[in-house]
Amino acid sequence: MDPADFDTALLDPTRLSIVSLLVSVEWAEFGWVRETVGMSPSALSKQVSTLETRGYVEVKKGYVGKRPRTWLALTPTGRAALERHVAALHRIVEESQRAAAERPDA
Template sequence: MAKLDPLLLDPTRLAIVSLLAAAEWAEFGFVRDSVQLSDSALSKQATTLSKNEYVEVRKGYVGKRPRTWLNLTDAGRSNLAEHISALQAIAEKARSDGAQQPRDPSVP
């Protein structure tokens, strides 16, 4: 059975990783705006994800302007898939357990 990933229990990190799963490289500003974070909050989360090898960070320039791009690593992608699988298993178990519970006729 798949296990929940402690790093992805944080909703902000889960949102970032989920967004990056749909892209090869995403510009920092796009990620920031999509997950509705401040620059500093995204920077902190990106550092945490990078230190744990979920995300790659690339810095460069577009013209003379500095830019930062984020990419989900293969390990990050695999961890996200396992985390989602664990969430689905929990939901399925709750659904099947709920179906087996006797219904109280006095509750609408």
């Protein structure tokens, strides 16, 4: 397996979790992502900043009433990166299954 198939940003399990969570939604509130992933606000902020810098996640800020809110959304670039990463993971699993099946003692 060529390591170049993997996305370095998504090799981090936390960042992979954030992107995986966002793939099925158009947007998600920062608070919901934080609760679901089980992180502190500052830790999540740091990871989201990294993903935002790479153009994987879009961050929108606004107010609902007087309360500030932050929403996260996966960008098409982020989605494509996750697709490539998942395809690379699938290849590893399939190659391993094929190797196991071809082994004479299997």
